[in-house]
Amino acid sequence: MSVVSLTRVAVIGGGAAGIMAAIAARHAGAGVTILEKNQRVGKKILATGNGRCNLTNVGLEITNYHGKDPEFAREALSRFNVRKTIDFFEYLGITHKVEDGGKVFPCSEQASSVLDVMRYELDETGVKVICEADVKEIRKNGREFVVNLADGRAIHADRVIIATGGKAAPQLGSNGSGYVLAENFGHKIIKPFPALVQLKLAAKFLKQVKGIKFAGYAEIIVNNLPVAGARGEILFAEYGVSGPPILSLSRKAGEYMQKNQKVHLKLSLIDYLSGRKLEEYLSRRLQTRPEKPLAFSFVGFINKRLAPVVLREAGIADANKPAGRITAGELGNIVRILKDWRFEITGTTSWLNAQVSAGGVDVAEVNAQTLESKIVSGLYFAGEVLDIDGDCGGFNLQWAWSSGYVAGESAAARL
Ligand SMILES: Cc1cc2nc3c(=O)[nH]c(=O)nc-3n(C[C@H](O)[C@H](O)[C@H](O)COP(=O)(O)OP(=O)(O)OC[C@H]3O[C@@H](n4cnc5c(N)ncnc54)[C@H](O)[C@@H]3O)c2cc1C
Structure with missing residues (x-):
């Protein structure tokens, strides 16, 4: 040498x-x-x-x-x-x-x-x-x-x-x-x-919703309790979710995953209305034009590509039935998904995408x-x-x- x-x-x-x-x-x-x-x-x-x-x-x-x-x-x-x-x-x-x-x-x-x-x-x-x-x-x-x-x-x-x-x-x-x-x-x-990184989620429909953005609230849930939350623009991707609030929360999620704990993400798509107000609003909206196909009734309220997915997640098999035929239970389920949509976090994307260690x-x-x-x-x-x-x-x-x-x-x- x-x-x-x-x-x-x-x-x-x-x-x-x-x-x-x-x-x-x-x-x-x-x-x-x-x-x-x-x-x-x-x-x-x-x-x-x-x-x-x-x-x-x-x-x-x-x-x-x-x-x-x-x-x-x-x-x-x-x-x-x-x-x-x-x-x-x-x-x-x-x-x-x-x-x-x-x-x-x-x-x-x-x-x-x-x-x-x-x-x-x-x-x-x-x-x-x-x-x-x-x-x-x-x-x-x-x-x-x-x-x-x-x-x-x-x-x-x-x-x-x-x-x-x-x-x-x-x-x-x-x-x-x-x-x-x-x-x-x-x-x-x-x-x-990896921290300040995207989160991978377990959900079958991600391909269908990839590219959809919404301004909402995200929370990290461990043992059914919120441990961190952030608000801002959230983006669905083929692997899971991204966007500033997700990057901020990824550190907390990673911390718990390091301890082999199950970690969930709660997404609130409609953050600006309480559950009760949202239910009242949707009920009025659906009854105003009861003949519209149910999924179509959401066009103009949430991203139209999200509507069929939200209805399926709410357990509604026929997304095209007339809006006026929705039951109170089904409406409650839709509100739950829009306010509190839960996903299991399966990991983060790789070091290549992480901003920090x-x-x-x-x-x-x-x-x-x-x-x-x-x-x-x-x-x-x-x-x-x-x-x-x-x-x-x-x-x-x-x-x-x-x-x-x-x-x-x-x-x-x-x-
Ligand atoms: C895409 C992206 C955007 C970011 N934006 C922001 C931002 O806007 N604001 C903010 O506060 N933070 C931001 N960060 C985080 C921030 O850039 C880092 O935390 C910061 O740069 C870390 O500085 P560092 O010098 O410790 O490490 P690094 O910047 O990673 O520098 C380490 C250097 O050491 C060299 N090196 C490594 N091993 C060896 C070796 N064995 N021999 C010789 N050289 C070696 C590397 O080549 C590298 O040049 C961002 C990070 C990324 C990836």
């Missing part, structure tokens, strides 16, 4: 957390090298916020974070907080705007502009970036780390920051290799599972003030590789920026 370079801080992974860690370490005076396995750094940043990069959220609370010990994140999130993040990006050149729900975006509406200014800062400050550098192994020889790449190159460093991301969206680079690097140093990994390096073995390993001195962690994940809305990038900043500054400060 040939030694190609000597550096002080080596950052493994050039994603949001790694780039921020490198800039912070460099600003604090260290020599820094980023090792990135892709051809370019920041590939995932380009995909964030549908290409607009929801870079933080002004309404951030610690309750937006999850993991075995979400409190762990408080220190880094306070040290490099939302205000400092916005100021930092303004300094780099990103004028910001705040949208609904406190979501912060660049005024350019371009995620690429966020990456552009970060790469400019790396260049300007002299951070060395080595791409196509797939880190396979990190060893510690005395006080020095030796970082071995897949192609046989080796990088020597005094400090190492693991910022490899988790397993979400492996097509963008993060494939779980950081967990192996951490495990080799004796770190415990909390079993990762729940689980990761157990934070009990990491110092919350510095993000240094409690097992190996000089080894640091930043970003999604740690067992911290955030809600949808800019919270995950904020964790990447905050943890990256703290890890970078701490690694440099100890030199």
